[in-house]
Amino acid sequence: MSKSLLSIQSHVVHGYVGGKAAIFPLQCQGWEVDGINTVNFSNHTGYGSFKGTSLKKQEIEDIFEGISNIGVEYNAIISGYVPNEELIASIAAYVKFMKSSSSLLYLLDPVMGDQGYLYVDKTCISQYKKLLSTKIVDIITPNQFELELLCEKKVQTVDDLKWCVNHIHKTYGVKYVVVSSLTDLEGLQSDYIYCATSTASYDNSINLFKIPIIKSYFTGVGDLFSALLLDKVYSNLQSNSYREGDKGLLVHSVNQVLTIMTKTLKLTHSLGLKAFNNDKASRSSSKVGKINDGDSMKYFELKIIQSREFFSYEGKGEYFPLELDSILQ
Amino acid sequence: MPSALSISSHVVHGYVGNRAMVFPLQYAGWDVDALNTTNYSNHPGYGKFKGTKTTPDQISDLIEGLEAILNVKSDYELIITGYTPSEDALKVIFDRVSSNIYSSSSSSSSSSSSLPSSSVPLWILDPVLGDNGKLYVSEGLIPIYETILKSGYVTLITPNQFEFETLVGVKIDSSLESLKSALEKFHDKFPKIPNLVISSVSIGDKMYSVGYNKGKAFYIEVEEIDCSFSGCGDLFTALISIEIFNDNPSHELTPKVLGNVLVKLNKILQHTFESEKVKMKGAPFTNVKDLSLISSRHVLTDRTSHEHEVEYL
Ligand SMILES: Nc1ncnc2c1ncn2[C@@H]1O[C@H](COP(=O)(O)OP(=O)(O)OP(=O)(O)O)[C@@H](O)[C@H]1O
Ligand SMILES: Nc1ncnc2c1ncn2[C@@H]1O[C@H](COP(=O)(O)OP(=O)(O)OP(=O)(O)O)[C@@H](O)[C@H]1O
Numbered sequence: 001m002s003k004s005l006l007s008i009q010s011h012v013v014h015g016y017v018g019g020k021a022a023i024f025p026l027q028c029q030g031w032e033v034d035g036i037n038t039v040n041f042s043n044h045t046g047y048g049s050f051k052g053t054s055l056k057k058q059e060i061e062d063i064f065e066g067i068s069n070i071g072v073e074y075n076a077i078i079s080g081y082v083p084n085e086e087l088i089a090s091i092a093a094y095v096k097f098m099k100s101s102s103s104l105l106y107l108l109d110p111v112m113g114d115q116g117y118l119y120v121d122k123t124c125i126s127q128y129k130k131l132l133s134t135k136i137v138d139i140i141t142p143n144q145f146e147l148e149l150l151c152e153k154k155v156q157t158v159d160d161l162k163w164c165v166n167h168i169h170k171t172y173g174v175k176y177v178v179v180s181s182l183t184d185l186e187g188l189q190s191d192y193i194y195c196a197t198s199t200a201s202y203d204n205s206i207n208l209f210k211i212p213i214i215k216s217y218f219t220g221v222g223d224l225f226s227a228l229l230l231d232k233v234y235s236n237l238q239s240n241s242y243r244e245g246d247k248g249l250l251v252h253s254v255n256q257v258l259t260i261m262t263k264t265l266k267l268t269h270s271l272g273l274k275a276f277n278n279d280k281a282s283r284s285s286s287k288v289g290k291i292n293d294g295d296s297m298k299y300f301e302l303k304i305i306q307s308r309e310f311f312s313y314e315g316k317g318e319y320f321p322l323e324l325d326s327i328l329q
Numbered sequence: 330m331p332s333a334l335s336i337s338s339h340v341v342h343g344y345v346g347n348r349a350m351v352f353p354l355q356y357a358g359w360d361v362d363a364l365n366t367t368n369y370s371n372h373p374g375y376g377k378f379k380g381t382k383t384t385p386d387q388i389s390d391l392i393e394g395l396e397a398i399l400n401v402k403s404d405y406e407l408i409i410t411g412y413t414p415s416e417d418a419l420k421v422i423f424d425r426v427s428s429n430i431y432s433s434s435s436s437s438s439s440s441s442s443s444l445p446s447s448s449v450p451l452w453i454l455d456p457v458l459g460d461n462g463k464l465y466v467s468e469g470l471i472p473i474y475e476t477i478l479k480s481g482y483v484t485l486i487t488p489n490q491f492e493f494e495t496l497v498g499v500k501i502d503s504s505l506e507s508l509k510s511a512l513e514k515f516h517d518k519f520p521k522i523p524n525l526v527i528s529s530v531s532i533g534d535k536m537y538s539v540g541y542n543k544g545k546a547f548y549i550e551v552e553e554i555d556c557s558f559s560g561c562g563d564l565f566t567a568l569i570s571i572e573i574f575n576d577n578p579s580h581e582l583t584p585k586v587l588g589n590v591l592v593k594l595n596k597i598l599q600h601t602f603e604s605e606k607v608k609m610k611g612a613p614f615t616n617v618k619d620l621s622l623i624s625s626r627h628v629l630t631d632r633t634s635h636e637h638e639v640e641y642l
Contacts, residue, residue: 006341014362020363
């Protein structure tokens with residue numbers, strides 16, 4: 001059975017963020033992926049320099065019109081980095097239109113920033129809330145900072161987290177909430193990233209996954225994460241192991257995704273370090289700088305191509321879902 | 330891992346241009362940097378489409394952006410250029426590529442100057458102009474392509490019969506003699522192109538793919554499917570690129586390379602054809618708009634070599 005998906009996110013010529021991190025893994029999993037590039041950049045901004053342009057409102061609307069004219073249909077839509085509120089509004093309208101005539105799964109990754117730093121226009125926050133209030137989102141994958149922005153609340157305690165997750169379920173009718181990374185929460189150990197999952201109608205029962213931090217410099221991880229999550233949720237539903245809305249569905253899918261993430265990031269780190277050291281050794285006065293500056297960035301691009309065989313992982317997952325309430329006594 | 334820069338069109342839906350080239354290369358293990366010359370909703374074969382061309386300035390900027398973060402001479406093993414929608418876009422690509430990748434001026438005292446010149450990327454060029462006697466780009470691109478082909482930077486070109494005839498200024502009248510003399514004219518006009526594939530040529534009532542490597546020419550019969558496929562020329566170029574780096578240190582176009590490509594392409598097209606039959610539920614059709622690239626992806630990793638009946642000219 002063929003399955004088709006529309007991916008709406010950034011495009012970079014070089015490197016693996018946005019669509020470049022998401023599309024290939026999905027294609028490897030058999031998805032027919034259509035791709036709308038919200039921006040068209042030479043590389044991601046972490047390099048310190050980049051060139052390129054963003055899509056204009058008229059352009060994205062034309063594209064939506066174009067694909068509607070030829071009657072394409074999707075089993076799923078995923079949206080990621082969108083640089084301004086106008087584009088978000090157009091996307092909201094399109095997804096709403098598509099959902100009115102077919103059952104499709106919409107995953108919203110409300111990419112806005114990380115660790116207190118905003119990398120889209122500020123007006124995107126309220127536009128995402130508007131999009132959410134039309135109740136078209138099935139799965140949402142904010143990180144801690146993005147959750148705070150959407151809920152207008154600092155997430156410092158377990159109660160804050162519960163409140164926010166609940167708010168997203170209740171106010172916006174989102175069935176599956178995954179906080180892709182929590183790094184700053186009272187009572188949690190440092191050296192770990194926590195990933196929280198919650199399914200609507202299982203009141204206040206959040207599961208946490210505890211992931212050892214790999215000390216490296218990764219970009220595009222959130223984009224890969226959401227693509228893999230969409231694939232796992234969809235295929236676990238298709239295989240009839242779970243019914244829609246089951247709590248086990250999300251927990252199992254996220255566990256699989258985290259397992260793939262870890263494999264991919266470990267490989268990325270080891271291959272990156274190897275190439276970095278090789279080049280450093282062979283070039284005395286070199287463009288190769290310190291790890292984590294613009295010049296070393298290219299070595300630590302996600303090794304999406306080399307990780308191909310990881311994406312088909314179908315095991316039960318190498319992590320343990322913890323009950324939020326039980327670990328924080 | 331080998332890396333390629335692929336410059337061709339982008340469509341949101343369907344598989345032509347970069348959308349037909351990037352995935353096959355990636356699935357075969359290549360890191361592919363994709364520079365999109367268009368941003369269309371779908372290919373024109375649908376009868377209608379929306380979207381924009383990437384402007385020459387945007388293309389120039391993107392390449393400049395890459396030059397700032399990469400060593401474009403040594404970080405790529407391969408450059409592929411395909412569909413380019415305008416004269417200015419093609420000029421910009423040629424200017425940038427020739428001055429920053431192939432210029433021999435060792436004025437750059439950067440790290441790359443210590444590398445042997447053989448380490449510059451191969452340039453594989455698909456001179457996309459048209460098909461079946463019709464141009465689908467402006468005529469003004471022809472002389473620019475001619476200049477590029479005379480530069481000595483291009484290793485291999487993959488025109489179809491019409492594009493070959495247009496560039497060389499000959500007609501192949503379905504006989505082997507005329508093919509032979511056309512290839513001679515090609516060599517006279519473009520002596521610096523070491524490798525050529527004409528993706529398909531009809532001779533008699535059969536279809537052949539014609540290869541040419543440093544003066545030697547050969548041809549292999551193509552099993553014809555009674556249907557046309559959008560994007561198969563782009564896929565063909567991608568498969569040639571993969572195969573020319575597959576256990577082939579000299580990167581020459583050999584009969585083995587072409588033969589293996591034709592086997593893979595045939596499997597993908599057959600699969601596409603069968604899928605379309607199912608989709609059409611028995612209704613007749615003469616062309617397929619979207620290659621079934623994803624569902625035939627296993628073909629792309631096949632590294633076995635196939636025996637082929639090869640004829641030499
Ligand atoms: N340093 C790291 N070590 C181990 N795993 C990591 C690391 N960084 C990210 N991950 C993995 O990637 C997942 C997603 O990461 P994260 O939430 O930081 O992405 P993001 O880019 O902030 O997300 P968004 O797309 O929502 O902005 C985490 O759940 C974790 O599995
Ligand atoms: N109907 C067909 N049956 C079998 N093989 C085909 C058919 N059409 C194309 N091919 C294969 O695809 C290859 C490329 O096709 P063709 O020469 O038509 O490319 P093109 O004209 O450049 O394509 P495009 O229309 O994408 O520009 C041929 O060498 C042949 O192997």
